[in-house]
Amino acid sequence: MNIDTTAAQQAIGAMLAAIQVRLEEATRIARAATACAQTGSINEGVILALDIEQPIYEAGRLLDAVSLLSRLGSK
Numbered sequence: 001m002n003i004d005t006t007a008a009q010q011a012i013g014a015m016l017a018a019i020q021v022r023l024e025e026a027t028r029i030a031r032a033a034t035a036c037a038q039t040g041s042i043n044e045g046v047i048l049a050l051d052i053e054q055p056i057y058e059a060g061r062l063l064d065a066v067s068l069l070s071r072l073g074s075k
Helices: 005-038 042-074
Strands: none
Touching: 005 042
């Protein structure tokens, strides 16, 4: 399969930026959860920590797409 290398590189760059955004969101959530736990609000910290799942999932799927585009572009 032939793909436009320039378009693939631009898409990969955009997806890497999107991964960064999701991981930063997960980091903010983790910090908030840790702060709750350190102040004794363990249950609240756990509830907050559960919100990490979606941005991590999205980052993983974006990484899968980056990997696929990279492999297709190197052939």
